[in-house]
Amino acid sequence: MTITLRYFAWIRERIGRSEETLDVPAEVATVADLVGWLTAKGPEYAAAFERAHVIRAAIDHTHVQRDARLAGAREVAFFPPVTGG
Amino acid sequence: MTITLRYFAWIRERIGRSEETLDVPAEVATVADLVGWLTAKGPEYAAAFERAHVIRAAIDHTHVQRDARLAGAREVAFFPPVTGG
Amino acid sequence: MSVRVQSEDFDIGREIAAVMTGNTDIGAVVTFTGVVRGAAGDAAITSMTLEHYPGMTESELEQVEAEAHKRWPLHATRIVHRVGMLMPGDNIVLVVAASAHRHAAFEAAAFLMDYLKTRAPFWKKETDLSGTGHWVDARESDDEALEKWKK
Amino acid sequence: MSVRVQSEDFDIGREIAAVMTGNTDIGAVVTFTGVVRGAAGDAAITSMTLEHYPGMTESELEQVEAEAHKRWPLHATRIVHRVGMLMPGDNIVLVVAASAHRHAAFEAAAFLMDYLKTRAPFWKKETDLSGTGHWVDARESDDEALEKWKK
Numbered sequence A, B: 001m002t003i004t005l006r007y008f009a010w011i012r013e014r015i016g017r018s019e020e021t022l023d024v025p026a027e028v029a030t031v032a033d034l035v036g037w038l039t040a041k042g043p044e045y046a047a048a049f050e051r052a053h054v055i056r057a058a059i060d061h062t063h064v065q066r067d068a069r070l071a072g073a074r075e076v077a078f079f080p081p082v083t084g085g
Numbered sequence C, D: 001m002s003v004r005v006q007s008e009d010f011d012i013g014r015e016i017a018a019v020m021t022g023n024t025d026i027g028a029v030v031t032f033t034g035v036v037r038g039a040a041g042d043a044a045i046t047s048m049t050l051e052h053y054p055g056m057t058e059s060e061l062e063q064v065e066a067e068a069h070k071r072w073p074l075h076a077t078r079i080v081h082r083v084g085m086l087m088p089g090d091n092i093v094l095v096v097a098a099s100a101h102r103h104a105a106f107e108a109a110a111f112l113m114d115y116l117k118t119r120a121p122f123w124k125k126e127t128d129l130s131g132t133g134h135w136v137d138a139r140e141s142d143d144e145a146l147e148k149w150k151k
Helices: A009-015 A031-039 A043-048 B009-015 B031-039 B043-048 C012-020 C056-071 C102-119 C140-147 D012-020 D056-071 D102-119 D140-147
Strands: A002-007 A019-023 A056-059 A062-064 A075-079 B002-007 B019-023 B056-059 B062-064 B075-079 C003-006 C028-035 C043-052 C074-082 C084-086 C091-099 C122-128 C133-135 D003-006 D028-035 D043-052 D074-082 D084-086 D091-099 D122-128 D133-135
Touching: A002 A009, A009 A043, A009 A075, A031 A043, A031 A056, A031 A075, B002 B009, B009 B043, B009 B075, B031 B043, B031 B056, B031 B075, C003 C056, C012 C028, C012 C074, C012 C091, C012 D012, C012 D028, C028 C102, C028 D012, C028 D102, C043 C074, C056 C074, C056 C102, C074 C102, C091 C102, C102 C140, C102 D028, C102 D102, D003 D056, D012 D028, D012 D074, D012 D091, D028 D102, D043 D074, D056 D074, D056 D102, D074 D102, D091 D102, D102 D140
Parallel strands: A002 A075, B002 B075, C003 C074, D003 D074
Antiparallel strands: A002 A019, A056 A062, A056 A075, B002 B019, B056 B062, B056 B075, C028 C091, C028 D028, C043 C084, C043 C122, C074 C091, C122 C133, D028 D091, D043 D084, D043 D122, D074 D091, D122 D133
C-alpha cells in the first residue's frame, strides 16, 4: 500500500521532512498501526511520536481517530493540536 | 417649582413641542403626579399620555420609575421605550 | 472620545486602528455594526430618522461602557451611534471591544449592544414608500436579552 | 470566495463591504479580528510564523462555515486566515457574520472562531527576543469552548 505521509509543526521538524511517500506493509491496518510502524523506522520518528497521545491525524484531509482504517487512504497527515486563529 | 420638560419621538409629536419650562404646583410630588397633572392640561397632553404605562421617564438624564420624587429636579423627560442600535 | 454621537458615517477600519494604537497586548477585536434594513416585515423602507436625547445619551453610553470594563478585562472599547436621516444600507451604530482573548471581546460587545438597545435614549422612525412615517416599536426580545446580564 | 488563506493582510472595511453587496436585509454585522500579541506570558514576541495544511484547511473552514449557516439565519459569512511570518500587531484572522438580527450574527461569529481554533489545521510558532522559536501549545480552554456548541 503506497501512502503519502505529511508532517506539520514540531512533528515535521523532528522527522526532518514535511512529506514522503512510503510503501506500507499490508499488516499496518489502522492509524495506530502506522504510528507504531513509523516509530520503529528510526530515532527521528521515535522522537516525533514520543508524545503519541497528543498527536492528531487526518486521512485525506479529514480528522480521524487512532482506530481509523488506512484502506483506500492516499494521504495521511500527522500534526499537533491546532493553534490557529 | 420650575421644571424643564422634554418630550421625544411620538410623545413630542402629539404634544407638538420638544421642550417647555413650566411652573409645577407643589402638590405634584412624583413623576406619576406630573403625568396626571399634564394629562389634565389639554387634549394634546391627554393624547400623548393615553398609553401612560408604556412611557418612560428620566430626571436630569437618569432613568426613573413613576414613584420617583421631583424635588430638586431641573429637567424631566418623557419618551417611549428606546429603539436605538 | 470612546463614546460618540454623530450624523456622519464612521469608518470601521479607522475605529479599530484607533483602538489598537499603543496597545501591544490586544489579541482579539470584536466589532458590531448595525445597518438600516431595506424592509420592515413586508413593507419597504425608504429612509430612517434617528432622534436622541443629547446629554442623556452620552451619559448612558459612558455608563454602559464603564460597566463593561468592570465585568471583562478589556483593553479598549468604542461606541459610535449615528443620528439624523439614514438610508437603507447605511450604518447606524458601531461597537468595538478589544481584549487579550476572544471570549471577553465577544461577550463585552454583545453586552454593550444589549444595554445600548434598552437604555440609550435613541428612537427610530421609519418612512415607507408612501411617505408615511412609523415610530419603531421596542422589541420585547431586547428587554429579555438584557435580563441575562443581570447579576 | 467566502473562505481564504493568504499571506497578505486583509482590509476589514473591504470585507464587510463585500458581504453587504446586494444584501438589503442585513441589519447586523459582527467581525472578529485576531491579532499577534507582543508578549506570550512574560516573554516578548518578535515574530510569529503560521504554518497550515493546504487543502485540508480550506476544506475544514468551508465545513465550519456551512455548519454555521445551518444553525443560524445568516445572509453572509467570511473567513480570512493569514499564513507565513507575522509581527506583533499584525492581523491573523478575520471572521465576518451578517444577519438580519444581532444575536444570530454574534453567536455565529463566536461559533466560527471556536470551531476554527480547534479544527482548522493551523500551527503558530512564536520567536522571542533571543531568536528562539516555540510552537504554541493548544489551550484546553479552546476545546472546552467547543463543547458548548455540541448538539
